[in-house]
Every structure is written in structure tokens, then in C-alpha cells.
Amino acid sequence: MLYPALLALAFVLNLAASAPAQENFATYPLLASGYTSIKVFDNQGRFVGRLLPEKRYWVPIDRIPAFLQRAVVAVEDARFYEHGGIDLRGIARALVKDVVKGKMVEGGSTITQQLIKNKYLSGEKTIERKLDEARMAMEFEKKYTKKQILEMYFNEIYYGNGAWGIAQAARIYFDKNPEDLTDAECALLAGVPKNPGRYNPLGKAANVTRRRDVVLKRMADLNMITPRQRQNLRTQRVTFVQAGQAPQYLAHIRAKLIERYGADVIEQGGLEVTAALDLNLQKQAEKALAEGVKRISPQLQGALVCLDLATGDVLAAVGGVDAGKGAYNRAFSAKRQPGSAIKPLIYAAALERGITAGSIWNDTPVAYNRGNNEVWRPLNYGRERFGDISLRKALAYSNNVVTVKVLETIGVPYFIDFAGKMGLPLRAQNGLSLALGTDEVTLSDLVQAYTPLAAGGMRSEARTIIRVYDRRRNAWTENPPAVTPVLAPATAFITTQMMKDVMTYGTAKTLRKFSQEYPSAGKTGTTNDYRDAWFIGYTPQVITGVWVGYDKPRPGGKGFTGGAVAAPIWERFMRRAVAAKPVVDFTKPDTVVSVAIDPATGLLAAPECPKKRDEFYIPGTEPTEYCPAHGGGETKPAPVPPSSSPPPLPQPQPSPRSPVMEDGAP
Numbered sequence: 001m002l003y004p005a006l007l008a009l010a011f012v013l014n015l016a017a018s019a020p021a022q023e024n025f026a027t028y029p030l031l032a033s034g035y036t037s038i039k040v041f042d043n044q045g046r047f048v049g050r051l052l053p054e055k056r057y058w059v060p061i062d063r064i065p066a067f068l069q070r071a072v073v074a075v076e077d078a079r080f081y082e083h084g085g086i087d088l089r090g091i092a093r094a095l096v097k098d099v100v101k102g103k104m105v106e107g108g109s110t111i112t113q114q115l116i117k118n119k120y121l122s123g124e125k126t127i128e129r130k131l132d133e134a135r136m137a138m139e140f141e142k143k144y145t146k147k148q149i150l151e152m153y154f155n156e157i158y159y160g161n162g163a164w165g166i167a168q169a170a171r172i173y174f175d176k177n178p179e180d181l182t183d184a185e186c187a188l189l190a191g192v193p194k195n196p197g198r199y200n201p202l203g204k205a206a207n208v209t210r211r212r213d214v215v216l217k218r219m220a221d222l223n224m225i226t227p228r229q230r231q232n233l234r235t236q237r238v239t240f241v242q243a244g245q246a247p248q249y250l251a252h253i254r255a256k257l258i259e260r261y262g263a264d265v266i267e268q269g270g271l272e273v274t275a276a277l278d279l280n281l282q283k284q285a286e287k288a289l290a291e292g293v294k295r296i297s298p299q300l301q302g303a304l305v306c307l308d309l310a311t312g313d314v315l316a317a318v319g320g321v322d323a324g325k326g327a328y329n330r331a332f333s334a335k336r337q338p339g340s341a342i343k344p345l346i347y348a349a350a351l352e353r354g355i356t357a358g359s360i361w362n363d364t365p366v367a368y369n370r371g372n373n374e375v376w377r378p379l380n381y382g383r384e385r386f387g388d389i390s391l392r393k394a395l396a397y398s399n400n401v402v403t404v405k406v407l408e409t410i411g412v413p414y415f416i417d418f419a420g421k422m423g424l425p426l427r428a429q430n431g432l433s434l435a436l437g438t439d440e441v442t443l444s445d446l447v448q449a450y451t452p453l454a455a456g457g458m459r460s461e462a463r464t465i466i467r468v469y470d471r472r473r474n475a476w477t478e479n480p481p482a483v484t485p486v487l488a489p490a491t492a493f494i495t496t497q498m499m500k501d502v503m504t505y506g507t508a509k510t511l512r513k514f515s516q517e518y519p520s521a522g523k524t525g526t527t528n529d530y531r532d533a534w535f536i537g538y539t540p541q542v543i544t545g546v547w548v549g550y551d552k553p554r555p556g557g558k559g560f561t562g563g564a565v566a567a568p569i570w571e572r573f574m575r576r577a578v579a580a581k582p583v584v585d586f587t588k589p590d591t592v593v594s595v596a597i598d599p600a601t602g603l604l605a606a607p608e609c610p611k612k613r614d615e616f617y618i619p620g621t622e623p624t625e626y627c628p629a630h631g632g633g634e635t636k637p638a639p640v641p642p643s644s645s646p647p648p649l650p651q652p653q654p655s656p657r658s659p660v661m662e663d664g665a666p
Contacts, residue, residue, distance in 0.1 A: 025148065028155070031057035031167045036471060037175055038271045040244075040253055042279040043313065043466065049244020050175070051254050053267045057167040061151035063179045064166060069150060071190035074218045077111040081146055085112045085137035112137040114193070115153045154178075159192045160200030161243075173201045175241045184236040191215045201240045246282045248319040248329045249275070249464070256465055272469040276313035281306060284576045285316035286323040292569035293321045293548055301551050302569070303330040305447045305462075306544040306577060311481040312451065312460030315542070315577070317444070335440035336549060340381075340398040340507075341525025341534040341562065342437040342446075344453060346407050347395050348495040349418040351618065352488065353410045357392045357498050358602040358615040358623070363401040368432060378404045378436060381526070390599060392615070395498045396506030398524060400436055407435040421486045423459055424449035437525060447536060447545035453495050454521070454538040456587065457487035489589040490618045496521045496586050497616055507563045508535065514571050518578050519585040522570070524562030529555040535566035540584050542577050546570045593617050598627035606630045 038051040061069075073080045079087050087110050109117070116136045121129055140149060159169035169192070170178045174185055181189070191211035192199045199211040213234060220230045244250055253275055257265050265271070285304045293302040306316040319329030328334075351357070363386050367377045380386075380400045386393070394402035407415060412428055419426045424446065426439045444462055451460045461482035468477045499521035503511040507524040514520065522537025531553045536545040546566040549556070556565070594616050598609040603623045605612040608630040615622075 025144075025152075026058040026155075028056045028058040028165075031059050031063070031177065033177065035171075035177060035269050037171060037269050038257070038266065038273060040250060040273045040275055042275055042277045042282075043315075044278070045274075046279045048246055048275060048277060048279060049250050050241065051250060051257070051266055051273075052168075052171060053269070055267060056165055058155050059151075059165070059167050059178050061147055061154070063177070064151070064154050065179065065181055065183075065186050067183045068154075068166075068178075068181065068186035068190060070224045071186055071215050071219055072153075072193075073111070073150075074222050074224055075190055075215045076114070076193065077109075078218075078222060080111050080150075083110060085139075085141035086110060086134045109133070110137060111153050112140055112149055115149060115156055116140065118156050118158065119152075157193045158196050159189065160196035161202060163200075173240050182236075182238075184233050184238050187215050187233055188212050188238060201238075202243060245279065246277060246286075247324055248331070249277055249282060249314075249317050252317065252329055252332055253464055257468075270470060270472045272471065274466045274468075276308075276311075276315065276463050276466055277317075278315040281316040281577055282318075285318045285573055288569055288573040288576075289318050289546070290321045290323070292572060296548070296565060297556075299550065300548060300556075301330060302546065302548040303334065303443050304544065304546050304569070304573065305331045305444050306542060306573070307447060307451065307460065307462060309451060309455045309460060309538065309541055309543055310483075312448070312463045312483065313466070313481070314444075314462050314464045316573075317464075330443070330547070330551075332442060332444045334547075334551075335442055336532045336547065336553070337437050337439070337527045338441050338446055338534055339437040339525035339527040339532060339562070340400075340403075341523050341536055342434065342439075343395060343398065343403050344495055344499055344523050345419055345422060345424065345449060346403055346410075346415060346435060347391065347498065348422075348453060348487065348491055349415050350391070350406050350410050351491045351494055352418065353414070354618075354621050355391065355406065355409070356602070356615075356617055356621050356623075357390070357494055358597050358599070358617075359391050360388050360600075360602045361391060361394060361402045361405060362388050363394070363399050365401055366405075370431075376433070378432075388600075390602060392498045392501060395523075396501035396504075398502075398507045403435040404432050407432055419449065421459075422449040422452055423461070423486075437527065443534075443545050443547045446534075447543055450536050450538065450543055450545070452487040453492050453499070454540070454543050454586075455483075455492070456489045456589065457485055457492040459484050459486045488591070488618070490591040493586060493589055493592055494616045494618070499523055503537070507561070508537075508567045510563060511537070511567055511571055514574070518574075518583055520574075521586075522567075524567060526561040526563075530557060530560035531555055533560055533562045533565035535562045535570045537567075537570055537574070539574075539578055539581075540586050541581050542574070544570055544574055544577065546573075588616075591619060593619050593622055595622050597623060598630065601627045601629060603627045 040048045040051065042048050113133050116133050120136065121133055154166040156165060158164055161172055163169040163172045166178045169189055170176050170181055174181065188201050188208065191214060198207050201208060216230045216233055219225045220227055253273060254266060285306060289302050289304045293300045302321055304316065304318045305314065307313065308315055317331045319331040363380065365377055365379055367375045370376050378400050381398060386399065389399060389402065412431055412434065416426050416428050424441060426434060430439050448462050452458060463479065463481060465479050467479060500515065502508050502523055503515040503520060508522055518539050520537055520539045522535060525534030532547065532549040534547050546569045548565045594614050596605040596612050597603060597615045598605045599611055599613050604626045606627045609627050
């Protein structure tokens, strides 16, 4: 076997006179001096990670430490300065090992050959590829000096964890430029190219240390360092920059910085960013989402967003169940139909128009003419009917028919404008189907649109960056909270009280125990054919939204609902989010009045009414007549509505009619 191999080697030597193609020497921009990466800290000052340039840079040989050059030559190609591109001794030694093993296992490659393989060839171990490699290596040695070849090697070799070239390696592992590396750091990096996945500084410590010791021993054997230097370098402690946490949150901050400062900000570096992130909550969010979603199906995806209601700070944001994989952030980017999670906004808009939580509606299904002989018949989930039902219960039970009728009453244009003020852009062409959440929204936008309901009418814009420090200019840039009044406090409070019922007896009644421990409100969302499951809920301090579904929308099967799928994930996370916060209830504004009503009629409770409940109203919208079904009829003087209130719409009568009635049972 040796004889044919040596013949092949002789053939290679005869080909060495071929002229190589011309090319530029440095294939990337030169690395600037004095670069420091962008560091990101959470709202408690804990290190989260770094934002590194994605571009590759070229480092001249005179900026690569001499110790690192000697270390690489010692461990990779001790005869580098003696051979002409291939090392006959090394090849002969490798051929013997290949014969013993019966296959190509030992490369015998010089530094020049490794450069050729990385730059031009594949990694397959065949005689043909080795012949090409050897021929091109000898051509390189005729065209370039040893110094130039070594420079190219350092800029082309792979160092693991996405680091191509010494510039990225020094930055990723030590947050330095190459010229600033210590001898101990150089000894570690010199051992990486042999097996980047195994020997990179973030790998298993025992493997990394063992490989470093091989490098130092080889340098000592070649008299490049003394035994004492070898021992000193073995005992020196080297600190690596650990891999970043919350990669999807970091990617979002990267996008925000580019949006604010331009595309070159990451390449320039030199910033320290204080993020709105709470690192502990972020870890809990990643765990709760991953475990909750995978418990249902390993093919499912999900997202979670948590905001501080006072500031809009995004305390946690998870864009997928595998938070460390992939750049696609479903929390901020994925647009899906919210289903019934849109309903609280419609009901809040109705309250602003004078409709009340205690008003009675009838959910007899109706049909709407869409033109072109098309008829749309919205039905309740499960096709059940409640008959006459209060607006409060309609929201708790997520009644589709009533919600469509409410939207028809207040008008689609009015609701589009209302939703826009809440921070949720919607398209009017969806018409009345907006009541069932047919327009597409992101989880982040929907959570943000809920903030006025939770925070007394104040809309908080989602904030991921609190401040930025520029190390070069020694200057701070603050990013204050953006909180805007968009809703009457009374409307926000009453809507929240209605949403409390969702968690006590409504579609998220599995959260009843949580709501008893922590005053809270929320709403489920389930889209047609069970494709998307949502739950958005809040306490007086924190709001969290959860979405679960498939990236390529498809039915999740019967029972794939917001209450069954998303709500349990929400609870698991929220128990940790509110654990250290004081337990407080939502503050009732002075502009809210409370009266006792008969819930069956929505009128003032008469003494003989068998059931009574206290209901909340915007002043001027409360009932003025007593329940006639139980001996009432006395009229109460109506208060004068506040001048800032919009003109109220007429209160609905039982069994309101729409243009086309549906025939028969749904």
C-alpha cells in the first residue's frame, strides 16, 4: 500500500510548477484597533451577554502575538519554516498510520495544506483531495512568503462557536483584539484548530486543559519556551467570556440599537446597554414555555411576553420553545389571529360608547349578508346558546354571537380607531369578523394593547432598553418610559372587573385559585379550527401574554384552546413573576359608581329580586328603573353624564335583530 502512495506523492511533486490563480492578499476589511464589544446588562446590573459584529475582519501578522505564532507552528507544523508546502516526513509518518488503521485517519498536513483545505477544498479524506491539497500548497509556497501564509492561516482557520479567524476568536472568547492576548490565552487558542468543537475555550474544561498542555509541552520540547515558563503558563488562570444568556432578547436589543443608531453601531461597539430585562424572570419564562409547550407536543411552538405595567419594561420575552436556537422571535415578529383575545378591547370600546357591563343581550345566532350571495353566520364555541345574557357574562363565556352584535352596534370604524389608540393597528376590511379576532397581530402588540385596561387607562409602550452608555464618549443616553393616557380610568376599571370573571367562572376558570390569591384579570383566545391558543392576563403590577401554535398553521385538535393550553403556562410563569410583589387589588377610580342590580334584567334590584349583584358603571350610564319582574317600576333620577363622555348609545333590548335571521338550530 505504501508503494502506490509514494508514487502518487512523486506525481504531486512533478505538478508543483503549475501557476496559481491571482487573488487579493487580505480577503476581509482590516480589524480596527481599540474595539470593545457591546455589553448588555439586565435591570439589576447582571451581565446578560454581548452583541458582536457579524462581519469578518483581517488581522495583519504583526498584530498577532509572536507567542501565538510560535505555539501554532510547534503543535501544528514544527517544520513549517523548512518545507516547501508539504512535509515528506510527516506524510510518510501519516501513511504508516493509515496502513495500520486500514483507512485515511492521519492527515500529515502542514499549515499551508490546512490553509488550502479551509480556503478552497472540502474536508473529505480521499487520495484525490489530498493530491489537490498538496499541489496547491506547493504553489502557495512559491507565491507567498512564510509570513504571509501564516497570516492567511490565522485569518481563515476555524476556532469553534462561529469564530472564523483569530479576530473573531479573540473577541468571542476573551473580548479582546488579538494583539492584547496574553501568553496563557494564546496557548489555549493554539490548540483549538485540531478539533474546534472539542478544544475551544468554552468546551469541557478537562479537554481544553489537556490540549493546552500538549501545546506547551511541544513548545518546551522544541526549546521555544523553558520548562519554568511551561510550568508558569500551566498554572495561570485564564478567564473566558461566557456565552450570552437570553439570546432572543439580545437579538431584539441588537435590532433596536440598529434602528436607533444605524447599521454600523454593532460593528463600532463600545456601548454598555442596560436592558429592561429581569434575567431571573427571563430564565423562568424560557423554562415555563418550553416545558409547557413540549408537554403538549414536541412539534408545537410558543411565545411569551411579560411587561411591567408602570413603565412598559419588557421583563421577559421568549420567542420560541428552543430559546437558544434560531433568530426568529415569535414574541415580536410572528403575526397570528388572536381569536377571542381581541374581545376585551371591543367590550372596552362599548363601555366608552355608553353600553354597560350589566346590559342584557340575546345570543340567538344571526346571519350577515356579505354580498355575492355569501352569508356569514357567527356561532358560539361549541354552538351552545345562552339566550338573554349580560355583557359581563358574555365576556366571561367568550360569547361570539354577542360580541359580533356589540361590534355591529358601536360600528367597525369606531372600533378600528379605538384599537389604534390602544396601540393595536387593525384593518377595517375585516368587518364584523374582527369581533372573532380575524386580523393578525403580534403577541407583543396585543399585550401592549391590554396595558391601558390593566393600568387605569395608561398605555405603556414596550421598552427593552433603559439606557445606553458610550464608553468612548463617556456619555449616557436615557430612554424614559413612554406612558400615555388613552382610555378613561373608569372604562379600564370596569373592563378589568369583567375580565376577572373570566378567571373565576369563565373560559379560564382553571386559574380561579390563582385569581383568589392574586387579584388578576385576563382573557383566553382560540382561533378557528384550534390553530392558535392565547392567554393574556395581568395583576395590578405585571401583564403577561402567552401564544401557542404551529409555525405552519394547522389545527391543534379539539381541546386546543387558550384556557387549556396557554393559561397553564401563564400561571406557572406568573406565580414566579408576582411572588416577591405585594398583593394588591386594582384601584377603583372616583369616576366609577356601583349600584345593586337584578343580573337577569340589568335593571336596579327591587326588594323582591331573588338575585342581586353590585355592578360598576361610568356615571350617567347606570340603570334608572327598578326590575319590573319582581315588583319594581319606580324610577330613579338619572345623574348628569360628565361632559367629557361621548354621547351614549341606546341600551340594547332583549333579542336584538340583525338584517338576516338564521333558520333553525346552529
